[in-house]
Amino acid sequence: MRNPLVVRPGDRVRFDGKVQTVAGLSGMLVRLADAAGGTSAMHLPTLMMSPGFEVLGSGSRRVMPAGLLDPVPAVQAEEVLWWHRHMVELRTGLPPDAPQCASPRPEYDPVTRTLAEREASKAAELSVELGRPVSAHTVRWRRRRHQERGIAGMVDGRHAPRRPVHGGLRPEVVDELQQMMSQATDGSTRTVSYYFERVSKTVKDKYGPEAVPKRSAFYRLFQRLERGRHTTGSARTRRSLANQPEGAFGQVTVCRPGELMEIDSTPFDALVRLDQGVVGRVELTGLVDVATRTVTAAVLRPTTKSVDAALLLARSVTPAPMRPGWTDALRMERSVLPYQRLLALDERLRHAAAVPLIIPEAIVVDGGKAFLSKNFHIACDAFGTEVIHAPPRTPTHKPHIERTLGSVATMFAQFVSGHTGRSAEHRGSRVEDEPLWSLPQLQELLEEWITARWQNRPHDGLRDPLAPGRTFSPNEKYAALVETAGYLPLALSSEDYLKLLPTRWQAVNSYGIKIKHRIYDCGDLDGLRRERSGLADHQDRWEVRHDPYDVRVVWLRDHREETWITVPWRLLSSQPVPFGEMAWDHSARDLRDQQGATVTEEAISEAVGELLERAGTGPVEENAAPPVRKRARSRRAERAAARTRAASDPSWPRLAPPSASAQVEEPEDETDDEAVADVVPLRVFDARKESKKWW
Template sequence: MRRPLVVRPGDRVRFENRVHTVVGLSGVLVRLADEHGQGSAMHLPTLMVSPGFEVIGSASARRLPPGMLDGLAPAEAERALWWHRHMSEVLTGLAPDAPAGAMPRPEYDPAVRTLTQREEAKAAELTAETGRPVSWHTIRSRRRRYQSRGVLGMADGRQAPRRPVQGQVDARVVEILRTLMGQARDGSTRTVSYYFTRVGQEARELEGPLVMMPSRATFYRLFERLEAGRHTTGSARTRRSLANQPDGVFDQVTVCRPGELMEIDSTPFDVLVRLDNGVVDRCELVGMVDVATRSITAAVLRPTTKSVDAALLLARSVTPAPMRPGWPEALRMEHSVLPYERLLSVDERLRHAAAVPPIIPETVVIDGGKAFLSKNFHTACNALGIEVIHAPPRTPTHKPHIERTLGSAASLFAQFLPGYTGRSTEYRGRKVEEEPLFSLHQLQELLEQWISATWQNRPHDALRDPLAPRRTFSPNEKYAALIETAGYLPLPLTAEDYLELLPARWQAVNSYGIKIKHRIYNCDELDGIRREKSGITERKNLWEVRHDPYDIRLVWLRNNRDGGKWITVPWRLLSSAPTPFGELAWDHEARNLREQGEHVAEGAIAKAVDGLMERVVAGSESAPAPSKPARDRKNRRDRKVAARTQATGEPAWPRPEQPLAPPPALAAPARHDEEAEADEPLADVVPLKVFDARKEAKKWW
């Protein structure tokens, strides 16, 4: 079958026994010029099917693509180029490096010599040049390979392997091995000898002709070829990560403004902290990064990540980062590269802000963490108008920016702190807990200072100027450049706005108030809605109540009948529990009471929590009895719960105004149900006055 020809301007073609030069192409119209300069035009299909038509050469030398012969040995590449020069002369009459205007040698001139004659002439020439006989059949075979495969066809075919990957091993053995290697994706790492034994067992159970197992050495070579890029006998974590990668290339997302795409994630922080009662504990880092500027807009350290921490992280991103007492003045926004004067005219809150730009998220990418999949986090995103994108399970490559940023926080910040543990137990030193550790609040302040001083001013390799690719921007510089085109929109949040970010519960308002986990919340503002329906049928006519998992002293009820106004409802035992504590300590002591077989009531749990906090603060549990392991475990658990409660006791967000003291009615609230009366303390006895007749007679009626 004749190969299709390609005609380009400058090519020399044979047409009607004359040589023409292609001087131009216009669609299917070809303009030709003969040797005397006379021009003509005709349709390309007509030209190509005309008798005697042949492309005999090009006026310009064609160069080989760079890197074509890099896979060959240097001597073999030189030999391929040597044949390339001779085959080009056989086909076109000129060598590839012939100067412009050169004429072919008579024995290779396509105008007067046929292709067979040119091949015979080349065979005679190479025989005289090399001193070894080169037949006409060799030249013809080389010429055909050159026309079909190009320069690579001139290389020795023995240089490239022709046998399949499995070699001469039975295909059924290869299939069994591939199946076992695929099953090892989520399993533990095993050695090659394990697969050699398992393949032999599976092969003996196959029906049909007997399967011949290869030798151990052959099997090891086969395993090495099939295992390439799988990490079957390597790191299990790397193996799972590679298995989760897509078959194609990774897509690149282009963002043009701050907040257009942000990523949020949490990870264990590689630094030990010493809590208030001396307990050494680990903490988690929750952070959010802006893809356009690589700015860390918010980062929080918590003992454990809750949904409220993820929701309040959004609020931290949209509000300016405050300057901490004792920070250098150079960390203020007015001393940074950020456009402080222009932003200050729009947002007065930036006057006392640190050099971390506030960014309003438009889209947030999350993973499968419980805190991010919670209904509370999605409700907070809806309240702020943020779109949520869920990354597929076990695919950190769908949010690589936050993954790399949290890794940089460990390499650039955490490893310089006392108590650094490394990324795993393999990298952990001895007696790390005995180092002078920071508290959780101190570590949080150091982290914020590092973000403002180092990260935001550190040139990032992914932030480059398109007009000057060698220049890298810092996150603050990139923000200053993008804000000129995207603009700045301040988003002030009030205390009521923060309530929208807290977890929500749907509760009934009884005559005695609101009951949550044996706790009763009551105030005079509930008088108009007690035992009333909210009118929200989708929620079974219950009332929306917001609560803070880190502080159970207050809850907030949305009054649908008063335009959605929030009612601050205090705990009725607020005065008896001045130390703030959260759901962690409450649930812990409630579980202890159940295990001891005691009655779980509001007053009993409150008394137990108060005793726990007092014992830990007083240090009475510093030396538990070593002879009772169960008591030791309980004491360690109590100390950790109390320490985490103290570390998260301070409110992390502005709160609406709350009553200074519980209302007098809370001393003896009116309760009509039997369950409420069982937990109710006895009312104070008020003595009646003794009737005195003489005094009454003196009064004027």
């Protein structure tokens, strides 16, 4: 160990053949005091350059650097400190914990004893203390290591192995194995023996039989290289780890609600009874605010479409209504949200639930079709929302929504009847036999759980930077941030809702508007029939908005008058039950397979009605009489009908479609005042029964 470059008051130094103590320092002037009480003063450079000058020890206790022995096990750390104490006493005459005015023991006094004599004395002392012989050579070896490396030199080398990381295997084997493990990221999981056989054959062909490793050595090498890579483990985990960015994770700082939001969809971990016994799974699409961790909107749908992603934006700025049966504690006026301030801006909040209204400024999306659709981007443009696309297969770019959807599975879905688990490995037997919720019922339960549980649960990511022990709930964080970033919720009208629907450009013919063999017509189209819109970019066609979950009506925009025209389906009176594009396309596909390419509108309408009727009657029992219309039951048909009926009830504001009775003008009955005769039903004629009678 080198002598310190700076002496301090209390240090013991050798000067002029005597051991003296540094009594004080004043600039470069050093005051020394000897054992007889005499004092002297001289400049520090003169003292350090004098013959025989040596710093023998410090009068103050030195503090060991924190964490120096953390990698060493506790038992070995105590042994290291024990050796350190003896080596300090051997070299300086005093142990590191000696008091200020202590004197060295005679056998270790550097003034009267040489270094060899002190080493022999220490060897004799340690032999008595340990109960086994300790030679002077061992003490000398320890003293040299302590002088070169300090306390780190007292660590046993067996606890810091110096063997090569890859053992004695050839570098060619290591390189070949690392290359194969890198290529296995997107492949299926294989065992260690597979890699041993492949690597052995490759190195044998390239470098000869002597390059083939031993199986035991190869397995040890594979175990060292495989740590943290899941090469022989879960393929999903392996791909997820490979997609993580290298280096330290970045962090986005947000200061106000809506500054950055994330949207995603995932299968919901519970079965749903879609319609009349048909069981299936649905998708959960959610929108979360990064600043407050608020789930501003979450919907369950059979399949996520662009209209669902777009309408999530509408729900984010629309007050969540209180549902019948909800406790009053879930009202916004009973929560920590700034209700009175927001109520002055929007009267709709008077009967709203305790979920904040947040206007999205930027949304992070992945490569899902619903989020890449033109309809979703148009909806974002309508709100002035910037869309940020995450790179492919990088869920780390939107970690908040990924974790939020995972929390919904662990905190809500597992309590729902019909819980399936996150994969087939975690799914129970005959889950479909449990009492299952319908889609509207489950949607209402989800909204109530978000309002009651999620928005009032302290979130670990919402901590006070000045008091990290204090966590906020999403509602509390929103109330705190709204004080520094004022908010004005937007009122979403019916016309705003129409702007979020998918767009089609159609011609208005003499018979109306034709979309997928369906004809939409009403009297308001009289001035537009066979007229050109004047929009050359769209081939002089008219803008038409439609709802994929309800084909009863479409909305045509008259850009000349800046009005919307509600156009009902011509056969609305024949099909009172609403159904969507899924059921329509399924029926049209079946009819095309049976009748060819030519399909009439009436045939498709009848097929859809028959499909919904079969789905509504449920499965046919084995001994029960067959239905009147005998037609092969299709599992795909039942599922399509059930998913359509489950999504037929919209959850967003829209223009009310005209009633079916309004589409047909009934002539005025001039005999309303006359009595109406009773209708007597006729019996069904049965030829077999009639033949047994005698007339």
